[in-house]
Amino acid sequence: MxxxxxxxxxxxxxxxxxxxxxxxxxxxxxxxxxxxxxxxEGLATGIKIIPYLLAMLVAIGVFRSSGALDLILDLVAIPLQRVGIPKEVIPLSLIRPLSGTGALGFVTDLINQYGPDSFIGRLASTMQGSTETTFYVVTVYFGAIGIKNTRHAIAAGLVADFVGFIAAVFICQLVFG
Amino acid sequence: MLNKIWFAMITVGMVVAAINGRMEEVSVAILQSAEESVRIVIKLIGPMSLWLGLMKLAEESGLVQGLAKLFKPVAKILFPKIPTDHPALGSIMMNLSANLLGLGNSATPLGIKAMHQLQSLNNKSETASDAMCTFLVINTSGLTLIPTTILALRAGAGSINPTEIVGTTLFATACSTIAGVIINKLLIKVGRSKL
Structure with a gap:
């Protein structure tokens, strides 16, 4: 295969x-x-994206490095564990939509710590593979054409991410659990 | 939406940092992120120029329009407002194919190309159109058949069976994409009834 x-x-x-x-x-x-x-046209499009991406990455950087993300994590950890999401992967569900490299680093840590063929390893792999960095996609795609009013796109993208995570947990428990 | 999210992320972050005493980390992160944004774009410019060149050829040779025709049955449901022979549909299909094959570096430039073409049909150039929102949601939901990055990571970590997560990934991403498309349709309707 x-x-x-x-x-x-x-x-x-x-x-x-x-x-x-x-x-x-x-x-x-x-x-x-x-x-x-x-x-x-490639160069001009790239340059057009820079301010949008810069603004977004700086905001995400402030949010993560200040510990605000960890605070939210503490808030959502208990209800998410209730739903049956293993606590090891809960941080991933928050980092994934914000930062692609951050999420990949987190998954790498989980895989190294628990092993790629452990339940956590498989679940983290499924989660990482099945979703995208929503904020990056929104910023780059809309930034390239100068869209400022994104309407409901971010909300819909985040709902899709959340459904993807729940689905990953469900299917992994069914197949590997 | 972005104005509020952006403002909230930065101000909440700064207040939390002040309480936690993490201002030093925050000031490092601000400058690092600023650098990082340019680094990401520089990496993107190469593949983007490549695909924009190839897409120009695909357009002039009629390939994109041909792809758009193939995509017609699905496009009618997902993008009802785009004329069925419009080149944007061809670009969207190229982007989706690249995503399905796990070619992330090619999917992004093709997606940007599709957005440019969707913009030509948009009558309010600073507001996302329905079709743009739908296309964006499909992309953020991470639709893929071959999660290349994670497969490489698993193989590198010595997995006995790196591909065993392909099936579960497919299931999860399908759920996410379907949920995204449905919620997007609902939100388009809600938005319209408010006007």
Whole structure:
């Protein structure tokens, strides 16, 4: 299984690039000129994202380093444990939507501490793999096009994250419990 | 929403830091985060330029429009307001495919491209459209078939069976995506009835 997955991961990008290039060439497009013309927009888009991402990362940095995140963690830990979420992974549920690298670091610690094939290791892996860094996605996607009023997008994203965590706990208890 | 969240995170953080005596950590974190944001964007610019170039080719050769057509049945339900042959649907499909294959570094530029195209259909350029919210929620819910990063991490940690979490991940991410899409639809309706 891992071999097949590795194979797909290795082949996907080259195959897609080959496919796009050959079709374009076949249809008489000046492939190099058009590619460069499109690629030139990359830098401007990146620069446009910086202020949005900076604002968000600074806020998250203040929030985490001050200990405010730990305070919220203490508040939600008991009700979440009641629902059946193991206390080891509860911090992950709060860090995951805020910081991708933070969450990955936390999962790495859990895996090293409990082992990748322990229940906690499998659950943490499932949680990390099944959700995204909501605040990063919102900031980058909306920042790139200058959206300031995000409407309900963050709320909906956070609800989706929460459902994902509950689903991960449920399925892991069913399969590995 | 972001104005309030941003203000609250910073002010609550600073008050808590003052009480906990962690101002030093906070001031380090502020400058580190500022640096980090540029580092992240610099890493993003390369793959983004690459995919924007390829997407330009895919558009001019008609591939994106072809993809959009393939995506039609799903697009009608998820994005009812986008014309079914619009290139934005092709970009959305490219982004979703990259997500499913676990190619995070390619998914983000393709998603940004899709957002640009959705913006061309948006009549209030600083307010997210319904389609943008739906697309965003699908992305934040982490839809994937192959969680590449975590598989690499598990293999590196010496797991006997690194891929055993693929099934559980698929289940969890499917629940999360479906819940996200449903709550998004509901919130769109609620928002409309308020107006």
């Amino acid at each position: 891992i071999d097949l997955i590795n194979l797909i991961s290795e082949w996907a990008i080259p195959v897609v690039i080959f496919f796009i290039l050959s079709i374009s060439f076949y249809r008489g497009i000046k492939v190099y000129d058009v590619f460069v013309e499109g690629a030139v």
